[in-house]
Amino acid sequence: MTDETKTTDAFDLVTKIDDNTWEVPTDYKLGMRVPGRIFVSETLMHGLEKQTLDQVANVATLPGIQRYSMAMPDAHLGYGFPIGGVAAFDKEEGVISPGGVGFDINCGVRLIRTNLQEEDVRPHIKELMSRLFRDIPSGVGSKSRIRASDSELDDAFINGSRWAVEAGYGVEADIEHCEGSGFIEGADPAKVSDKARKRGKPQFGTLGSGNHFLEVQYVDKLYDSDVASTFGLEEGQVTIMIHCGSRGAGHQICTDHLRVLSQAVKKYGIDLPDKQLACAPAQSTEAQNYFKAMACGANYAWANRQVITHWTRGVFERFFGKDMDDLGMDLVYDVAHNVAKLEEHMIDGKKKEVYVHRKGATRAFPPGHHDVPNAYRAVGQPVLIPGSMGTASYVLHGTEAAMDISFGSACHGAGRVMSRSHAKHEFYGEDVRKSLEARGITVKATHPSVIAEEAPGVYKSSSEVVNVVHNVGIAKKVARVLPIGVAKG
Amino acid sequence: MPMPTKGYEYLEHTADAKFRAYGNTLEEAFQNAGVAMFNVMINTGGISDEVSEKIELTSEDLDGLLVDWLSELLYLFEVEQVVFGKFKIDGITEKDGNYSLSAIAYGESLDLSRHKFGTEVKAVTYNSLKVEEITDGWVVQVVVDT
Numbered sequence: 001m002t003d004e005t006k007t008t009d010a011f012d013l014v015t016k017i018d019d020n021t022w023e024v025p026t027d028y029k030l031g032m033r034v035p036g037r038i039f040v041s042e043t044l045m046h047g048l049e050k051q052t053l054d055q056v057a058n059v060a061t062l063p064g065i066q067r068y069s070m071a072m073p074d075a076h077l078g079y080g081f082p083i084g085g086v087a088a089f090d091k092e093e094g095v096i097s098p099g100g101v102g103f104d105i106n107c108g109v110r111l112i113r114t115n116l117q118e119e120d121v122r123p124h125i126k127e128l129m130s131r132l133f134r135d136i137p138s139g140v141g142s143k144s145r146i147r148a149s150d151s152e153l154d155d156a157f158i159n160g161s162r163w164a165v166e167a168g169y170g171v172e173a174d175i176e177h178c179e180g181s182g183f184i185e186g187a188d189p190a191k192v193s194d195k196a197r198k199r200g201k202p203q204f205g206t207l208g209s210g211n212h213f214l215e216v217q218y219v220d221k222l223y224d225s226d227v228a229s230t231f232g233l234e235e236g237q238v239t240i241m242i243h244c245g246s247r248g249a250g251h252q253i254c255t256d257h258l259r260v261l262s263q264a265v266k267k268y269g270i271d272l273p274d275k276q277l278a279c280a281p282a283q284s285t286e287a288q289n290y291f292k293a294m295a296c297g298a299n300y301a302w303a304n305r306q307v308i309t310h311w312t313r314g315v316f317e318r319f320f321g322k323d324m325d326d327l328g329m330d331l332v333y334d335v336a337h338n339v340a341k342l343e344e345h346m347i348d349g350k351k352k353e354v355y356v357h358r359k360g361a362t363r364a365f366p367p368g369h370h371d372v373p374n375a376y377r378a379v380g381q382p383v384l385i386p387g388s389m390g391t392a393s394y395v396l397h398g399t400e401a402a403m404d405i406s407f408g409s410a411c412h413g414a415g416r417v418m419s420r421s422h423a424k425h426e427f428y429g430e431d432v433r434k435s436l437e438a439r440g441i442t443v444k445a446t447h448p449s450v451i452a453e454e455a456p457g458v459y460k461s462s463s464e465v466v467n468v469v470h471n472v473g474i475a476k477k478v479a480r481v482l483p484i485g486v487a488k489g
Numbered sequence: 490m491p492m493p494t495k496g497y498e499y500l501e502h503t504a505d506a507k508f509r510a511y512g513n514t515l516e517e518a519f520q521n522a523g524v525a526m527f528n529v530m531i532n533t534g535g536i537s538d539e540v541s542e543k544i545e546l547t548s549e550d551l552d553g554l555l556v557d558w559l560s561e562l563l564y565l566f567e568v569e570q571v572v573f574g575k576f577k578i579d580g581i582t583e584k585d586g587n588y589s590l591s592a593i594a595y596g597e598s599l600d601l602s603r604h605k606f607g608t609e610v611k612a613v614t615y616n617s618l619k620v621e622e623i624t625d626g627w628v629v630q631v632v633v634d635t
Contacts, residue, residue: 049503076503076504077502077503077504078504078505079505079614079615079616079617079632079634080614080615080616083504102634103611103612103614103634104611104634139601139606140530140606140609141567141570141599141601141604141606142601195564195568198568199564199567199568208609209606209608209609210608210609210611210635248567251563251611251612251634252564254612255560255612255613258615259553259556259557262553262615263549263553274615274616274617275552275615275616275618276614276615276616278615416503416504417503418503419501419502419503419504419506420506420607420608420635421499421501421506422501424607446605446606447605447606447607449605449607450607453607453608489609
């Protein structure tokens with residue numbers, strides 16, 4: 001194996017703004033229109049690869065970028081944008097780029113609360129995880145029990161969560177408790193290819209593989225009990241976290257439109273430092289067609305997580321012999337972390353419409369924002385940060401500071417530090433499973449190598465990442481949840 | 490540049506999988522890229538060639554053709570449910586600035602009780618993409634999203 005991604009000390013290349021903010025100056029790379037801003041602690045900066053800085057700088061060269069090309073504390077090497085990358089582009093003068101969203105359109109996370117306590121669940125966790133693993137398809141090549149018709153697929157592409165709820169997979173309150181009510185406006189299924197439709201049809205309600213998971217957890221610590229209570233969270237309570245995206249539908253939508261946009265770049269004379277940053281002027285037909293198809297992918301993902309939620313509730317209902325209302329299985333919230341959205345932000349004192357690209361970053365809207373559900377409007381939206389397998393996940397809430405600093409965005413997870421192939425050399429899946437078992441965490445996976453690839457040691461510390469977000473103030477800690485059982489592809 | 494005996498090698502990449510595939514001809518390098526990509530997901534050593542799929546593609550440039558080729562294989566894997574282990578490219582030709590490829594991919598029907606998958610390849614990226622002629626053949630480089 002050739003080692004091409006040596007960790008270089010990034011310190012010489014950036015300017016320190018404060019303890020958790022670093023600037024990539026515009027002279028770092030030819031063509032940068034704005035500086036880069038990286039939100040990491042000194043510890044995390046030590047681990048940052050130079051190539052990640054290069055990717056932040058590459059994004060800064062794109063037309064119409066506003067203020068900064070940003071990277072959240074979980075930033076690591078991606079393709080096109082870095083993972084953890086956030087950038088906003090002027091609605092008229094800017095661009096839209098699939099490289100700023102990624103292939104897994106609207107990969108995201110949702111959190112479901114329960115009335116159960118840790119001690120109600122822990123003694124039964126093995127059996128419960130077996131049932132969840134059995135009822136919720138996961139892994140490469142897995143198929144759903146749902147065979148969607150063409151018109152149902154169209155409906156899901158346009159309406160997202162609402163389609164799933166109206167088809168019987170959930171309750172009305174689930175819709176409001178999703179970012180943007182579980183859909184992006186302007187989706188047009190005519191911009192989605194037959195290939196993407198064929199891939200998407202048999203995959204509603206499937207987790208997928210890689211870092212996707214379904215986790216049974218408990219709230220082990222509250223940082224802000226008032227906000228926690230607004231979110232319906234209390235210490236000792238069992239929660240469920242679902243992390244997955246738009247499956248083959250999203251992958252194909254991105255592949256198809258990337259192909260078109262990589263040619264459009266020549267047509268519009270856009271000079272790109274990385275072909276994966278293929279883009280087109282925001283109002284061009286090519287960019288708008290991508291956006292309409294991307295919205296279909298995003299909406300598919302919300303429908304997908306909604307179907308999984310419904311089946312998860314079913315497993316709990318049968319297992320505990322109570323219905324979902326008695327079990328208090330309400331959806332706390334659902335966030336997207338790979339998506340582009342048209343949003344209004346204050347830039348240099350003026351209200352402006354921008355396409356905010358978040359690739360491995362979470363929207364974090366503040367108290368009072370009209371896009372935050374009524375129930376949470378006084379405290380800001382829940383920001384859900386999943387940990388890696390076997391480590392803590394966090395619930396935070398949005399702040400006004402995020403609107404000033406990061407276009408209303410925060411991090412999305414822990415961030416990888418080790419490649420999958422390296423992980424498989426470093427860890428044995430069975431050993432990792434046993435060591436997690438010894439810590440009281442049951443893991444169900446299709447294959448031990450899946451466990452090795454996602455071993456806790458291949459990620460940055462989620463608490464370090466979340467502390468930076470908290471200290472910068474772009475979201476504030478509310479609760480920490482720890483896993484009891486994990487189902488993985 | 491010495492060519493690895495199996496025709497491809499993996500390079501370190503934190504989040505995704507990156508590989509280089511070699512060939513005495515461009516066709517052979519593309520074939521080896523197919524093998525390299527499927528080996529990210531599964532050991533293709535024991536995959537038979539009982540099922541075959543014919544593939545015809547045209548793209549605006551060679552880079553695009555490589556991405557389209559691998560993307561097509563992923564699509565067929567998912568939709569036709571075939572695990573591929575062997576590829577035969579009859580020819581890559583250029584006409585009026587467009588590049589075309591004609592190939593057959595060989596494999597066996599997906600059987601989750603037998604096929605043990607590790608990482609899923611979600612898609613083929615344009616990041617660090619290379620198609621280059623070298624002194625003794627061709628080398629291609631690809632990053633796939635996992």
